[in-house]
Amino acid sequence: MPYRHLNPDILVDRIEALQQRMLERFPERNLNKVCAELLATAQETKQRTAWISRPLWPLRLGVGGLAALLSTAAIYAIPRVVLLDSTQFGLSEFLQALEAGTNNILLIGAAFVFLVTAERRIKQKRTLASLHELRVLAHVIDMHQLTKDPERILGRGPRTTSSPKESMTPFELTRYLNYCSEMLSLIGKVAALYVQDFDDEVAVAAVNELEDLTTALASKIWQKIMILHDLEPDERQQIEIAKR
Helix, strand or coil, X not given: CHHHCCCHHHHHHXXXXXXXXXXXXXXXXXXXXXXXXXXXXXXXXHHHHHHHHCCCHHHHHHHHHHXXXXXXXXXXXXXXXXXXXXXXXXXXXXXXXXXXXXXXHHHHHHHHHHHHCHHHHHHHHHHHHHHHHHHHHHHHHHHHXXXXXXXXXXXXXXXXXXXXXXXXXXXXXXXXXXXXXXXXXHHHHHXXXXXXXXXXXXXXXXXXXXXXXXXXXXHHHHHHHXXXXXXXXXXXXXXXXXXX
């Protein structure tokens, strides 16, 4: 059903719309470039997740062929071992042969399991690498909002020589912080695309960890937005007094 499945096309459209809004509101801000990177990452994610959801048929055929070869070799060898004349071997020779055979079976089994799980490990590695890109992007967004202090924007308290220079109004700062929060939320949605059709325990844990990170960063931003909302009545009162 359409409402039980994340649509990557709609997600890309949302990020494109967000970038357009940011360009119209803050054409000179570097935050636009960060959103452009998020858009490029989301577009790449469509291709990556499509690849992850498809079976790797060359690898599967290769593993299947090797498994068939090993099975044929085992079926061919077992009757010969059974038919060996037990009088040709003493007890010690028999135990040595049994131990060697057991070790070979274990090694062959381990190799077979390694080959069977190769597809999952390849997809898992690519998923984790892509999630790392999104994690770095989340920290970049957090760096852009780090110095956006509501008290500083409202001009309360003396400035120092090294104080960040800002020319945004409280309304503009609120929109700026909202854009940062929205991008963090979209990063979580892009990450969820990787495990939508890839039920891997390690990948799911990495996505959950990334969503926890973006939620925590967005919570810090919303604390600033709430401070701005609390201070806005005071600012409007000052404007009314200045007009008198």
